[in-house]
Amino acid sequence: MHQVPYTKEVIKAALEELINTNPVTPGAVRVLPAGTKIRGISVQDGLATVDFSRDVLRANVGASGEELGIQSIINTVTEFPGVQKVSFLVEGTVDQEAKNWWGHVGLYSQPFARDVAKVYEPAxxxxxxxxxxxxxxxxxxxxxxxxxxxxxxxxxxxxxxxxxxxxxxxxxxxxxxxxxxxxxxxxxxxxxxxxxxxxxxxxxxxxxxxxxxxxxxxx
Missing domain, CATH: 2.60.40.2550 (Immunoglobulin-like)
Structure with a gap:
């Protein structure tokens, strides 16, 4: 469990923990690139849209790592009440570079739904x-x-x-x-x-x- 200072921007704070801190769960690894910024988050009709800085595209991982990275964001955001699905933006848009994401899975199936089966779950x-x-x-x-x-x-x-x-x-x-x-x-x-x-x-x-x-x- 991570503890963060009190803030009204709780979803943003949770995602910044994914980016900036090491996991406390044994066996888990940090997959989002250091230096990534959360430019904004909006929630409407159960859909959360997260806008990242372009730094998020700098990861160098395989297909499984990319899927884990995407799903870790989705599962974090959908922990919060009123959020059922998640979409990503990069610098306010989804251009071809953003669609490719880290070069394997990509953002072609947005919006994404929660799926805990795709993340590491310790005993x-x-x-x-x-x-x-x-x-x-x-x-x-x-x-x-x-x-x-x-x-x-x-x-x-x-x-x-x-x-x-x-x-x-x-x-x-x-x-x-x-x-x-x-x-x-x-x-x-x-x-x-x-x-x-x-x-x-x-x-x-x-x-x-x-x-x-x-x-x-x-x-």
Whole structure:
């Protein structure tokens, strides 16, 4: 989960996060070219039109990377209420260079609809805590998971590696489905400090910790 300063231009802020920050989700990569600017966004009758600077066309990726880049924009924008489809402009228009986009998929099928099947989806996806968040007991670990028998495990460690708390929770559904989970961790500390939350699932074959997500926190 990314945190951004308060703004009324929430869609623009979300897209700027895609452009300017590294993903917090393990395995995800940044695909939009650095330096890309959002010139404007309009929403009418469920269609969001995003106007990019021409810098957006400078990516050098393959066909799969292009599809991922386009879909990551669409899925981000359609997270917001009232948006069902998305169209792109480049410097206020869609000329031939813009239609070609990054040279493979292109913008020939605009407007685009949401499709989460075309983006990387980790086994464990955390929404709380955020990286470097100041937490208190009980610490609620929240997210969604697609894991064996829906069982998600977590622990809180201090900066020396000492375990302060651990537990497990059952997500709303197990693999191949995805379900939400909430896992409270109760702990005691005597002074401010830093540590990390580790969230994972255990292999039924050998007990190995799988798809571990590590989030730094403070208290």
């Amino acid at each position: 464990i996806w955390l929404t709380s805590p955020a990286p470097d968040q100041v937490v208190a007991s009980p610490l609620e670990v929240r997210g969604s998971a697609r894991v064996f028998e829906a069982t998600v495990s977590a622990r809180l460690l201090d900066d020396s590696g000492k375990e302060l708390a651990s537990g497990f929770a059952t997500a709303a559904q197990g693999a191949p489905g995805r379900g939400d989970f909430v896992l409270p961790l109760k702990y005691q500390v005597n002074s401010p400090g830093k540590g990390k939350v580790e969230v994972y699932w255990k292999s039924p074959k050998d007990g190995k910790e799988m798809d571990k997500v590590v989030i730094p926190v403070a208290w």
